[in-house]
Amino acid sequence: xxxxxxxxxxxxxxxxxxxxxxxxxxxxxxxxxxxxxxxxxxxxxxxxxxxxxxxxxxxxxxxxxxxxxxxxxxxxxxxxxxxxxxxxxxxxxxxxxxxxxxxxxxxxxxxxxxxxxxxxxxxxxxxxxxxxxxxxxxxxxxxxxxxxxxxxxxxxxxxxxxxxxxxxxxxxxxxxxxxxxxxxxxxxxxxxxxxxxxxxxxxxxxxxxxxxxxxxxxxxxxxxxxxxxxxxxxxxxxxxxxxxxxxxxxxxxxxxxxxxxxxxxxxxxxxxxxxxxxxxxxxxxxxxxxxxxxxxxxxxxxxxxxxxxxxxxxxxxxxxxxxxxxxxxxxxxxxxxxxxxxxxxxxxxxxxxxxxxxxxxxxxxxxxxxxxxxxxxxxxxxxxxxxxxxxxxxxxxxxxxxxxxxxxxxxxxxxxxxxxxxxxxxxxxxxxxxxxxxxxxxxxxxxxxxxxxxxxxxxxxxxxxxxxxxxxxxxxx
Amino acid sequence: xxxxxxxxxxxxxxxxxxxxxxxxxxxxxxxxxxxxxxxxxxxxxxxxxxxxxxxxxxxxxxxxxxxxxxxxxxxxxxxxxxxxxxxxxxxxxxxxxxxxxxxxxxxxxxxxxxxxxxxxxxxxxxxxxxxxxxxxxxxxxxxxxxxxxxxxxxxxxxxxxxxxxxxxxxxxxxxxxxxxxxxxxxxxxxxxxxxxxxxxxxxxxxxxxxxxxxxxxxxxxxxxxxxxxxxxxxxxxxxxxxxxxxxxxxxxxxxxxxxxxxxxx
Numbered sequence: 127x128x129x130x131x132x133x134x135x136x137x138x139x140x141x142x143x144x145x146x147x148x149x150x151x152x153x154x155x156x157x158x159x160x161x162x163x164x165x166x167x168x169x170x171x172x173x174x175x176x177x178x179x180x181x182x183x184x185x186x187x188x189x190x191x192x193x194x195x196x197x198x199x200x201x202x203x204x205x206x207x208x209x210x211x212x213x214x215x216x217x218x219x220x221x222x223x224x225x226x227x228x229x230x231x232x233x234x235x236x237x238x239x240x241x242x243x244x245x246x247x248x249x250x251x252x253x254x255x256x257x258x259x260x261x262x263x264x265x266x267x268x269x270x271x272x273x274x275x276x277x278x279x280x281x282x283x284x285x286x287x288x289x290x291x292x293x294x295x296x297x298x299x300x301x302x303x304x305x306x307x308x309x310x311x312x313x314x315x316x317x318x319x320x321x322x323x324x325x326x327x328x329x330x331x332x333x334x335x336x337x338x339x340x341x342x343x344x345x346x347x348x349x350x351x352x353x354x355x356x357x358x359x360x361x362x363x364x365x366x367x368x369x370x371x372x373x374x375x376x377x378x379x380x381x382x383x384x385x386x387x388x389x390x391x392x393x394x395x396x397x398x399x400x401x402x403x404x405x406x407x408x409x410x411x412x413x414x415x416x417x418x419x420x421x422x423x424x425x426x427x428x429x430x431x432x433x434x435x436x437x438x439x440x441x442x443x444x445x446x447x448x449x450x451x452x453x454x455x456x457x458x459x460x461x462x463x464x465x466x467x468x469x470x471x472x473x474x475x476x477x478x479x480x481x482x483x484x485x486x487x488x489x490x491x492x493x494x495x496x497x498x499x500x501x502x503x504x505x506x507x508x509x510x511x512x513x514x515x516x517x518x519x520x521x522x523x524x525x526x527x528x529x530x531x532x533x534x535x536x537x538x539x540x541x542x543x544x545x546x547x548x549x550x551x552x553x554x555x556x557x558x559x560x561x562x563x564x565x566x567x568x569x570x571x572x573x574x575x576x577x578x579x580x581x582x583x584x585x586x587x588x589x590x591x592x593x594x595x596x597x598x599x600x601x602x603x
Numbered sequence: 604x605x606x607x608x609x610x611x612x613x614x615x616x617x618x619x620x621x622x623x624x625x626x627x628x629x630x631x632x633x634x635x636x637x638x639x640x641x642x643x644x645x646x647x648x649x650x651x652x653x654x655x656x657x658x659x660x661x662x663x664x665x666x667x668x669x670x671x672x673x674x675x676x677x678x679x680x681x682x683x684x685x686x687x688x689x690x691x692x693x694x695x696x697x698x699x700x701x702x703x704x705x706x707x708x709x710x711x712x713x714x715x716x717x718x719x720x721x722x723x724x725x726x727x728x729x730x731x732x733x734x735x736x737x738x739x740x741x742x743x744x745x746x747x748x749x750x751x752x753x754x755x756x757x758x759x760x761x762x763x764x765x766x767x768x769x770x771x772x773x774x775x776x777x778x779x780x781x782x783x784x785x786x787x788x789x790x791x792x793x794x795x796x797x798x799x800x801x802x803x804x805x806x807x808x809x810x811x812x813x814x815x816x817x818x819x820x821x822x823x824x825x826x827x828x829x830x831x832x833x834x835x836x837x838x839x840x841x842x843x844x845x846x847x848x849x850x851x852x853x854x855x856x857x858x859x860x861x862x863x864x865x866x867x868x
Binding site for chain 1 (some may be wrong): 758761762764765766767768769770771772775779780783784786
């Protein structure tokens with residue numbers, strides 16, 4: 127605890143009954159560069175705003191250096207923020223923008239006074255003009271804008287405004303600097319430069335950085351620790367290396383870098399089977415024959431060509447080969463599964479290649495769900511209610527019986543038009559699993575249907591769900 | 604024939620002609636007439652009108668009074684209007700409130716003023732300077748609130764959060780960000796209130812039973828008495844005051860171009 131500058135404990139944040147952050151617990155060590163990473167709407171910015179004090183958690187506490195700051199207003203927190211849109215004050219020039227915080231600050235002047243009860247306090251004073259000027263000029267120097275003090279902030283380029291925003295925050299010497307997608311508005315080249323500068327600054331200043339981004343590459347490049355978030359929940363916390371090499375689940379694997387995600391079976395300890403082939407692996411502790419998700423990074427697949435093709439663990443047919451400058455991006459068909467491979471040698475479309483995957487590179491994960499389950503009550507005539515919609519089944523159980531309804535992933539029909547389905551839902555996730563897409567459909571009643579389908583559905587689309595009566599398995603509870 | 608057709612081509616510019624004509628007849632011509640009248644005394648060119656105005660102590664007092672009433676009205680409008688506009692913008696929960704503030708503007712100001720007078724009379728409030736200023740504030744308050752409301756509701760919440768983040772408490776957030784950022788609104792409000800109040804005449808006549816005499820009133824009286832020359836001189840003085848205050852306010856807002864030099868009104 128003493129080692130942690132920020133401790134977020136079981137924090138939940140709701141807006142109008144909608145949960146944006148759920149049971150979040152994160153610890154941030156002194157001097158760390160921590161990145162909150164996730165797609166938009168995952169709760170990363172809300173988390174940052176709760177640390178800054180702009181939002182109050184609905185439940186849970188936030189500690190700063192062991193002290194509860196959950197109810198402290200932003201201006202009393204020893205934290206400064208670099209805002210996404212910079213938020214430089216348009217009525218002040220560069221110098222006065224940076225001096226803004228310093229002019230408000232009071233510091234002990236070295237003398238003390240004792241009140242009637244015998245308590246001793248420091249006498250406080252404001253910074254003098256000369257001190258402010260010195261600090262501001264020093265900050266300007268840090269961000270390479272030495273001669274820009276008198277400039278109007280609106281006359282600066284995006285990158286320069288960004289630097290002013292950073293200078294305005296660090297000049298206050300905060301213990302913790304929060305950065306909310308600070309490079310989002312910059313072009314690629316500038317972004318790369320600023321990434322390096324920020325990392326450099328982090329090293330020189332020795333203060334803790336909490337950085338929010340949706341750019342996984344940025345996160346991998348800059349951070350000591352990455353917190354991957356999705357739908358308001360922390361998916362994984364770890365070093366960039368660990369998150370890349372050992373993603374905790376299919377979402378993390380899909381979000382961080384390119385990856386092949388396929389369904390497989392854990393036959394036994396150290397032995398798994400996928401794309402119709404048995405592989406050795408380094409994982410154990412799964413149930414025998416447990417269905418699992420298997421993740422292999424494209425650069426971890428090795429290929430053999432020509433006569434040696436047969437020597438691979440399995441063979442595949444190349445379906446596409448694209449030159450990417452420093453490598454070739456190869457797509458191939460292996461027993462009906464699509465695999466992506468990064469290779470240095472060119473392949474021809476239609477060519478047979480041998481595939482070899484080292485056992486350390488096969489990452490095995492529990493499936494978050496293997497069948498859709500829903501607990502409900504029987505209605506008349508074998509109808510069950512799921513998400514307030516009536517589904518016909520072949521069950522003959524009497525009305526009022528409590529039942530568990532199960533529907534396999536691949537037995538759900540998705541319709542383009544919500545009106546064609548029994549119940550409407552939003553596509554919240556779509557992950558390609560080699561030969562099919564695993565789509566998560568969220569109904570308005572907060573239930574997620576997992577669907578395996580050959581069609582690609584776009585995230586955010588509104589669709590309808592149909593299930594054939596014979597595909598609904600009903601069990602009395 | 605062909606050339607003629609070309610000459611009379613109906614371009615978009617043509618739509619502006621009717622109003623141009625209107626401007627010419629009802630704005631430019633009267634201005635020229637006033638200018639000419641000011642220099643005509645007894646049918647001859649002369650500076651006598653100016654001499655009469657600037658030596659007549661009573662008309663200078665009236666001018667001073669008018670400026671005083673204008674300043675007073677403007678200050679009261681800012682003091683009353685700013686908090687109103689601030690809360691309207693901050694808690695923009697109901698558009699009905701905004702509507703309530705604008706609603707009086709849709710009633711003819713003479714009717715409003717007469718109604719105000721009737722209320723004062725029935726309450727036995729003595730008519731005089733106080734009631735005149737009240738009438739002015741009542742009539743011009745919406746012109747202060749509207750530009751302020753526009754500016755205040757367009758202030759990016761990010762600035763407020765940035766100020767809080769940098770250590771400003773609520774009061775400092777207001778004085779260091781909201782107030783300076785709303786300066787353009789204050790300036791437009793002043794323009795919209797001060798300039799019309801110094802030239803108004805009906806409000807002062809009605810709400811003081813003609814005991815309070817403002818500059819607008821005395822110009823009107825001079826013309827009523829057939830003293831076109833002196834009346835014109837006074838009008839010129841009025842115009843010059845308007846131009847000066849406009850110039851000063853513009854200068855002021857130019858040095859404070861906030862939110863990309865956006866102009867209001």
